[in-house]
Amino acid sequence: MIDYRKATVPVWTLATGDVQVPALAGDGPMTAERLGELRGVLAVLADAPIATLEAHPLPAQLDRSRGIPLDAVSPLAQHLSQLVAEAARNSSVAAKATAGGENLYQLVVPAKFAAQFGRGVVCSMGSKAVAGGIRGPLVDSATGKIVAGATFMPVGKAAAAGAAGGAGATAGAAASGAAALTVAAPLVLMAVAVGVSAHADRMRQQAIEHITELLEQLHEEKLDDEHSALDGCRDAIDKATAILLDRGTVGISLGLDSAVHAINTALGAADRRLARWRSALDKLPPGEPVEVGALAKSFPGIDEEGGRFRTQLELASLAVALKRRVIVLQAVEHAQSDPGNPFEAFTRVLKRDQQRLDDLESGIARVLVRLSALEPARPNGLRPVFTPGEVDRLLRATHRIHRLADGVTVDGRPGDVAIEIARDRDGSVVVFPAVPV
Structure with missing residues (x-):
């Protein structure tokens, strides 16, 4: 030490x-x-x-x-x-x-x-x-x-x-x-x-690890394809980062344009999912317990260890992390074209595009906070008594739902x-x- x-x-x-x-x-x-x-x-x-x-x-x-x-x-x-x-x-x-x-x-x-x-x-x-x-x-x-x-x-x-x-x-x-x-x-x-780019790449690594584990359990081909498309962007972004930080010029041969297209497509999917999640929450009766099965229709797998909903959350995190790296590349390129005033040029480019990512992350965070505050209800049925196994499943689902907001920061102070x-x-x-x- x-x-x-x-x-x-x-x-x-x-x-x-x-x-x-x-x-x-x-x-x-x-x-x-x-x-x-x-x-x-x-x-x-x-x-x-x-x-x-x-x-x-x-x-x-x-x-x-x-x-x-x-x-x-x-x-x-x-x-x-x-x-x-x-x-x-x-x-x-x-x-x-x-x-x-x-x-x-x-x-x-x-x-x-x-x-x-x-x-x-x-x-x-x-x-x-x-x-x-x-x-x-x-x-x-x-x-x-x-x-x-x-x-x-x-x-x-x-x-x-x-x-x-x-x-x-x-x-x-x-x-x-x-x-x-x-x-x-x-x-x-x-x-x-470089620090912002390294931070974003750290977030990418964590998202990749989580997504890989979740997809192994889920066997969802469409989400697997989305994951592959995003993961395939890393090579072009890494090369562009290395070139720009050595004051080179990013050319078409790197494939950065196609990578940006894949990232923007994934961000569009995340925006649409966020809108559906918000709509589903708005339709719930305020202050009343929600049956887990009904909640799972709008948030598939929310009561499970993995599930499609959690995989979609990680895919959104991956898309955001990759986009942050691309924004930094664009900002550096712009700033180097105006070396007399680099920091203002850098922050100007960052601010313009970062707002969408900030809004997406804030929106997802609010959804998770709202979900974690719900009170799961036992399934509706004719039987007045439930088996110990059914009770255990309800308790596990309740615990997982309440933990959704763990570590989430909504509009935290910088x-x-x-x-x-x-x-x-x-x-x-x-x-x-x-x-x-």
């Missing part, structure tokens, strides 16, 4: 534009609580996104399979290397902490700006978020244990008065204004893009988003999924 309690952790304050806010960081060390407060204040005072970047020791045990690897010549790796090199020349704290070349960097984007990335990233979704490995800024990535109490030290010399709280340290230079912020915008853009980047000696990096702090 890494003991951060005795460590001095360098922290950069990154701005994505030439913003002017009061200098708040100062030159002395600060606690984790103070750093969190600083992020919040800067987010309120600045119009452009403000983020913080911390440099922690690289854990000996780190599951790199969860992240997206980028080589040393990729834009993100180069921007990070430039930042570290400049900071090391101007700060003994940064030089000492990054001397080995191996570090775990954590970029934290305040909630005010993280909300622009979509509800599916910034709000914890119960077990899915836990499986994704949510970690706070003072958690050992190898063990998952909280190691609070690190000392944070602002890195680099201050820029012109008030540039992002002394965040001329963004580039580790004493230059003023926009010149000191030139490294930050593309660094934050690429880190957010929180700070953390993106961790493991950097090796050769300058290559692995970017882990963006998660709520």
Whole structure:
């Protein structure tokens, strides 16, 4: 276990534009609580996104399979290397902490700006978020244990008065204004893009695992075909991601157009199913128990361990996860075409298309909450007494229905988003999924 309690952790304050806010960081060390407060204040005072970047020791045990690897010549790796090199020349704290070349960097984007990335990233979704490995800024990535109490030290010399709280340290230079912020915008853009993409791919992996298990029990050919069509999109999306993150151009030969068509078709099916589910719930008598058999007609398999309804839920999750990756690709491509203003271009593209996904996820979440609140009734029949087996089936069905809303968040408050980047000696990096702090 890494003991951060005795460590001095360098922290950069990154701005994505030439913003002017009061200098708040100062030159002395600060606690984790103070750093969190600083992020919040800067987010309120600045119009452009403000983020913080911390440099922690690289854990000996780190599951790199969860992240997206980028080589040393990729834009993100180069921007990070430039930042570290400049900071090391101007700060003994940064030089000492990054001397080995191996570090775990954590970029934290305040909630005010993280909300622009979509509800599916910034709000914890119960077990899915836990499986994704949510970690706070003072958690050992190898063990998952909280190691609070690190000392944070602002890195680099201050820029012109008030540039992002002394965040001329963004580039580790004493230059003023926009010149000191030139490294930050593309660094934050690429880190957010890769982190969001990795998060969406993590959600895709989880959905695939659930769908495969459910379909093995269900033997439903139409749903199996839908699953195959969506799963077949991964290759084109992975290749397009790799090309764009290396500043290449996505061509027709990748097959991304056909992948997008398959994803949009699946999202259309999810929208239609959601409309049917809402209609079925609206027709139920309010406040009265509902017979499980009647409920299963509109929600097939809801009283079973698997079932068509649960498979359809996972297919919707898979389509959303894939679409989020495609949206990030489109945003990065658009932002790179306007490098002078990358973050605004990036968030503009994200916001336009993410709203549909957010609405779909919110709608499904509300359906699950409404279903979980229902009171299942015993089957209607002439017999006044039911067998123990029938009673057991009713109890199991009731338990499964009530658990439908476990881990579901409806319109949760957005929180700070953390993106961790493991950097090796050769300058290559692995970017882990963006998660709520």
